[in-house]
Each structure stands twice: as structure tokens, then as C-alpha cells.
Amino acid sequence: MMSKRSRTTSAAMVATLVAAVGLHCLPVDARPTPASVLVTVSGDPQVKNGIDGSRTDGWSITFDKFVVSLGKVTLNGDPCTPYTDADYRRIFDARTLEPQKVSISYALGTCTLGFRISNPDQDTVLSSGVTDDDVTLMRTEGSDSYAGTSGISVYVKGKAQKDAVSKTFTWGWRERRVSVDGCTRVPGGATEELVLHGDDAVVVDLHLHGEVLFRDRLDPATAKLRFAPYALADDVYGDANGDVTLDELGKMTLAQAGLTSADVTTGDAGTPSWTTFEDFEYLGLFPQIVGLGETGTCVATIKQSH
């Protein structure tokens, strides 16, 4: 027979054990059903078909390659409850017009959309029209005036022609990361918020805009397309070999490119401290290649670190 103390002790032990075991168990997923947010991106007819000279300063522009590494979609905001991040990238060909999936995310509440334009990695998914050679090129180490050792986030190759004059351009935009934290459907409009309720299925279509690389000012509402300053960069400030490089743009001042302080200013952002045509192209126009819908824009912030 057990002694009284042994019985008491044993009972206490069993109670402790039961309590300990009973407390243990990972919780099941009891979150309410969220909304799904499918983000797609559509190409640019002007990239696919080219830009006719009647829409520019007489130069017709065609694109042989226009690929963008985009992804890492997030849904942000205090009243926003994100369930998961779509933590990966895809490379898109801006000549593919049909909406292609970027990713699908889940959240509840009022959220703003964010994503990144950044260097691809070994897990980046290839979308229609993108080849392994494109990925290899974009993941190959290089540098330029703005980015140290890095890959390429946007790669553009094309040709411009006016009368008998022909120029080519091959530009790799190497900034490792551009964070886009909000988009608007109309230039200058308020950042669009997604009001997400359970079981909602929301689709957000982003658009790639290749023509922005040849705008004459940052304000999309008043900007016009032109190529003459680019040709000038090669002919006068470069090696006049017919290929326009970013380095050649860097040899032109803003004034030499016909740019005023008003042209390099948007909204309340103030006048940036850019001095060269390359600054305007690289830091001003490239981040505008992705917008919300056909006419919308997104606010892009260049970050040096990944």
C-alpha cells in the first residue's frame, strides 16, 4: 500500500503532468477567411509594336527586348492584416500584352499595394517571352554610375530611327531594389487603397510603360516623347558610333538635354539634385515604368541595399 504522503505526491505529479500535456498543442489556423489579391502585369503595346515617329519628335522607336524583374508583393497599412507575403519575383516581357500573374496574396482590411523592382535570383520565375539567357544576363555581376556590384532589374534593347539616321540603345538598369509602396489610377491622384473583405477576390493589374523612358519631363500628365537628346548624346558627347549608352547620357547636363527644373520635378517632391541627363533618365524615368492600370502611376523609392 502506498503511504499517505506517497499517494499525495503521486496525485500531485499526475495532476502536473496532465496540466502540462493539456497545455501543449500548437493552435490550428483559426484566422477568418481573407480576401485574395491577384496582382497581374500587362505589357505595353508601344513596346510590342514600337512608337511611331508621329508620337515623338519624329524618331520612331522599336524595342527588341524589354524585360523587368518584378515581384515581392506586399499588402501594407495599419488597418491591413496581411496573411502572407508573396515573397518571390518574376521576370516579365513588356512585349507580352496579356495580363500575367505576378503573385497572389491574402489579407483583410484596408491595404495599400507594394512591390519591388529588383534583381532576379535563382528562384525567379520566368514569364512568357523571357528566356534563360535573359536571366543569366540579369544575374551577371556588373556596375554603373549608380549601382555598385549588382545585377540588372530592367533590361532594354531597341532602336530609334529618323529618316536615314538610326541609333541603337542597350540599357541595363542595375539598381538592386526599387520599393513601390503605393499606386494611383490617375496621375496625381490619391494612393489607391484596397478594401478587403473575407472571400473577396480582387485583381490588381499593373502596366509596364516602355515609352516613359523617352519622356521629356517627369509629370506624366504633360510629358511628351522625344529621342533627339539621346541621339545628341551619342553624336556630340559620345563616340558617335550609333549606339546610345547611359554613360553618354551622363556626359550631358540637364540643360544640354533641354530639361528645366520644372521638367525634373513632380508634385511636392521638390527639385532633385540631378545634374546630368543620365540622372534624369536613370533616377527619374526608369522608376516610372510600372503603373497602376493603363494611366496610373506608382510611387517608387530607390534603395541601395537589398
Next chain:
Amino acid sequence: MGSLRAAGGVATGLALGLGVLALVVSRAASAQTTPAPAPSSSGSGGPSGSSDPKPVLEPPKLQSSAVVDYPAGATGEGAVVLALVIGVDGTVESAKALSGEEPFVSAAINAALSWHFAPATKDGVARRAQIRFKLTFAAPVVTPPPPEPDPVTPPPKGSSSAVKTPPPPPAKKSEAVELVVVGEKLAVGVTSFSKAEVRELPGAFGDPFRALEVLPGVTPVVSGLPFFYVRGSPPGNIGYYLDGVRVPYLFHVGLGPSVIHPGMIERVDLYPGGYPSEFGRFAGGIVSGETAEPRHDFHGEGNIRIFDMGALAETGFAKGKGSALVAFRYSYSAAILSLIAKDTQLDYRDFQARIAYDLTDHDRLTLFTFGAYDFLAQRKNDTVNVLFGSEFYRLDLRWDHSFGPRTTLRYAVTLGFDQTHVADQRNSRDTLGGMRTVLHHQFGDELLFRAGGDVTTDRFVSTLPTYSDPENPDTAKLAALFPSRVDRAGGLWLDFVWAPEKRVEITPGVRVDFFHSVGATTYAVDPRLAMRFRASDRVRLIHAYGVVHQAPSFVVPVPGLVPGTLNAGLQSAFQTSAGVEATFDKGVSATINVFHNAFFKMTDALGTTVSLDDPLADKRAGGRAFGLEVFIRKKLTTNLGGFLSYTLSRSLRTIDGQTYPATFDRTHVASAAFAYELGRKWRVGTRLVFYTGSPQVNTLPHGLIAPPPTLSTVRDPAFYRVDLRLEKRWNFGEKAWLAFVMEFLNATLHKETINGEAIGPVTIPSVGVEGAI
């Protein structure tokens, strides 16, 4: 018995082991390691009426001259009760004071470590044993004249003479006495820490498993994190066992403590390679924890620290036939964190319970259950997002039977459940079952035969994330790497511990395993050989060789996350080592080993990655590791104890014909620790950890194609840290004590550089109170 001598006084020794109140046999007879089956046998209070003869148990007998100098500076009489662990070779492996005052305690411990005993025996077979040993110091003025001088030990300054007293008399009264046969001679190449030692190790926080990082051959990944490379083998290839039960991981999330209450652990063994045939299906090292033998007297211990508390209690029942134990640890970090970071929830708990019951003198049933739980989540807008959660539970029922004095059998059934939540609420579960049998038979005095077998089945259920993009590459990789399936594995093994003569011990063995997963079935044959040659009473030469195989493993051990990629083949390794063991006076021992391991088809994503950003990559690598290990030790439980551990090694990987250093290859790894009794039960300890930097495998920005790795790489700077420990202890009677303990891992707040980036400082401060009754 030997004699005691007092310089100017007398110290009287009572080998309390003569009055055995309880004797518990934990393992089968002789040599080597690990749980060997053996039933319990009660020396008193046990069952009666059995027609089988009871095992003949003999406590250790003091053989050497047990000389104890009356300590300088002491006055009056003193009494010290020591807990001595006597090895099967009769040496005193550890000595710890259970009661007594300084300076008598220090004098007694220092002397005891040089004594030699005839080992404890069961049915004539030597056993490792723990005994209590009482020493009584008489004041010099009442000391009788010594009969003869001691030619070996000079008297202390100021003493008038040096003499031997007659041998200590047998215990004449039934004082508190306990003899516990706690083990047997360790296997070749194994390094072992006892619970008592780990408690004194700064930075280990009393966790036996956390002490592993200081052992030779062990290379840390990051300071403070409990993931190690062992002789070049990655963390996922280290097998963790507790009483022979496979454990998925050893430590709570982050920098948490081990998942087993330290009070349960009698000792922890590290087998860095060439281990006994009993261990299989792991291609790296083995970490084997052994729980303390069931006790029949009521006792308990507990602790309260900044972030957690724990307790253990054990008592006997059914007139000594049975013993029941419960233990738990609970972290209230969630409550503390809620004051600092309200949106973060961090929680961990564990429990252990054991019931042992002696059905007869030759049969014991033991039911052992334990488990652990970890949870890390973020709360936002009343929605909890689990960032990481894991849990595992084990239920082990074993029957130990003795067929007689020379044959023992253990049969055990284990059930378990492992589960891990990873990001996006993805579940991976493993419901497992297994059986194992271990047979030991002693042929004469020269040969011990051991054999066994086991089968396991693991039913893995991996769910896709509840709300996640199925085209996310990480999701797809996880699904491919961890498919739902049923894995089966089993093995048969045997070995012989053969001592053809007194100075030679040879242990040949072999095991055969099968593996089945996702339609692939494969087999492995693993020969093993260990040898120990006794060059002299103090020096032994040791050799260990082994072939080991393992199914694909994950980067680090995580419950329920085991890759299902057996169709790409087994991992394997050929492990070799040779060295010298030596013992010196005053409990000092030293081991020097050289080793070489060759690896084949290794799944070491952590060690082979060239960018440190793809832990899910299913890469297979060849490679090798070789080096030199030095371990010099004086038990930390002594008045002044410490150790020096040093490993010089190189670990290489080969993929696609390119050979390069493993990601966490470190040329030099060293630890040094000491603990010192300041007096008045104040004890201070410190540990220095130093290691050189690992290769900077790829410092290019994320995503860039890395150049092929080469042997010559830039390495991160070296790292060192200092750990501190301070303890004040109060004893109450012979058993009860209370201690205030402060510990600080990385007290110097040094930052570590990993792949060119400084991290940390990783530091763990701890203040707490411990006690036992």
C-alpha cells in the same frame, strides 16, 4: 580499505557504500556505452518470493592509500560526505561534496580524486557506481600518533609529522548510504559530461546538452545557437537520443534551454564518429543523453529564472517496487515580451514523466513520456500569425528483463508525434512508431555480446499553406522536399566487446539497415570497429572506425521536417579516428585524437551553399573532414576544476568537381573553462570560447551568379566570448540545498561576423534560484 592519514590530525573515512540501502542497476554489464537492458534489483525493500537468485551486488572497495591531509588553516573537527562516481576501472571519475565545510571539503575532494577502488560488481561483472563516502577530520590535538610515515605525500607546512592511519573502518551504523550503479566503461572515442559537471559549466545554464559545444570536434555555427558541426558533419546529421529514444531536437526556439529538464539527465555522451553498432541511420555524430536511474526516496528540485521556471519531483511507491517522476519547464517569456513587444508572442514548455515498476527481481517496466512545445507568433488586428511553431511528444514503454547474471534483454515500443508550423501556417507532421530490442550476453570475462534490432515508421503529412501562392518557389520547394508519405526504416546490429587480455579491448560490429521512402527502398551495411589498448595504467591507445549511412536530412533538425528525397540515394560517411587517452593524478585526464571522415552524397545545404540564401536546396555533396582534437580535463566538480578543449580541423565539400571549404569550416576552435570554490559555498566559473572565422562563401549581392568556389577563400574574423558563472549555495542537511546563480553567456558582448556581416552580440544573461530537497 586503504588508510587515511592526517597531518597533525586524523581523517577517518567511512565507506558508506558498505551499507547499501538502494542499488539500482541501469545497464548491462560491461563495456561500452549506451542503454543496455537490465532490470532493477532492489537491495532492500524489493519483492520477495521469487525463486530466482538475486544478483550478487558488491559495492566499490577502496584499494589505494586514501590519504587525506588535515587541511592547513583548519581548526577543530570536520565531517564531509562525498558523492563519488567510481568507474569500472576503479578510478574516481568525480567527487562532489554533499555536506561539509571548508576547508575540509576541498581537502576531501582533492584527495578522493586520486583514490583507487575495486569497482562495484554485479554478479562479478564490473559496473560504474556512485557511492557516498564520509570523511571525518579530527582535530590534531586529539589525533593518535601515526603508525608509519607516508613516503608519498609530504605533510603540509607546519605539521609535525606525516603518518598513515589504519584503514577506515567499515560502516558501523546505518547512516545514509546509497550505491547506484550508474553506468559502465565508456565506448572508445566518446566524450561524456555528467550532470554535476554541467551544472558548474559557465554558459551552459545547467543544461547538459548545451555543454556539447565545448567538446573537441564540435564546431559551432553561430555563438549561442545550439547547432553544431561535428567532425565536419552538419547539424542535420547528428542523431539525438534520450534513453535510446530518438529526439527530433534538443533545444527550445531561439536561445532557449534544452527540451529535457536537466535534473533528469545523468550524463550526456558525444560520439563524434566510429560509434557502436547500436547507433545507426545517422551519418554524423551521436548525442546520447541518459536519464538518472529511478530513485525510491522522495526528492525534487526546481529553479526560477528570468524567463522560465522548472521543477522535478520523484518518489517511490509500492514499497520500493516503483518509482514515479515528473518534471516540467515553463517559459513565461510570453508575458514578459508582452510588456516589451505587445505584438510578439514567444512561448516554450516541456515536460517529462516516468514511471518505473519492478515486476520481479528480474523484470522492470518503465513508461517514459516527454515532450516539448515552442511557439513564436505575431498578433495584428486580433489575428495571430504563426511565424514558427513546433512540438514533439514521445511515449516509450520498455521492459527490461534479466535471464540471469549474464544475459539481459530490453524490449521497447515508442510512439511519437512531431509537428512544425512554418510560415504561412504550413503544417508538417510526423506520427511515428517504433520498436527496438537490445540483448546483452556476457561470455566469461572476456567477451560481451550485444545485439539488437529496431524498426520505425514515420507517417509524414505535409500540408500546403492555408493561404499562400502555390506558385511561390519556396512553397513549391517545400512541397517537393517534404511530401506527405510513409517512411519505414529498420536495422539489425551486433557487436562483441572482446578483451582477449587485460590490456586489449576490441569491439567489432556491424549493422544492416533498410530505408523506404516515396517508392524508393535501399539498404546499407555499416561495419564498425573500435579498439582500446592499455599501454600502461595511465595511458590507453584508442582507434575507432565506422561506415555510417543516413537518409536525406534537413539543414537543422526540426520536428516533422524530414526530406523525402531518398530516391537520390543515402548519405554515407567513412569515419576514422585514432588517439591517446591518459589519466593523471588529482582527477586530471587528457585525450588527443586525430580523425578523418569521408562524406558521400551528403545533404548539407548549410555547408555547401555558396550564397547562404537557399536552405531548401537539395544539393548533394562529397567531401571530407580531418583534424586534431585535444581535451584536457579536471572535473569541474572539484574544488578547482576546468578543461581545455581544442580542435584543429579542415572540412571540405565537393560539388560538380569543385572542392572548397564548408560554409562553417573553422580552422581553430578552442574552449577553456574553470570553476573555483571560493569558500563559504561561493563558487565562480568562467569560460573562454574562441574560434577562427568561417569562409566568406559569397559576398555578392543577393541573386547574382556566384563564381565557382575555391579552396582559398577570405575568412571572417575570429570570434571569442567570455561566459561567467557565480553561485552561492546553502546546504540544509545532507540533501537539501538552495543556490543563487548568475550566468552570462558572452559577458563581453562581442559581435560575431558571419559571411562579412556582423551579427549580435548574441548574449544570454540569467539570474535565478535553484534548489533541491
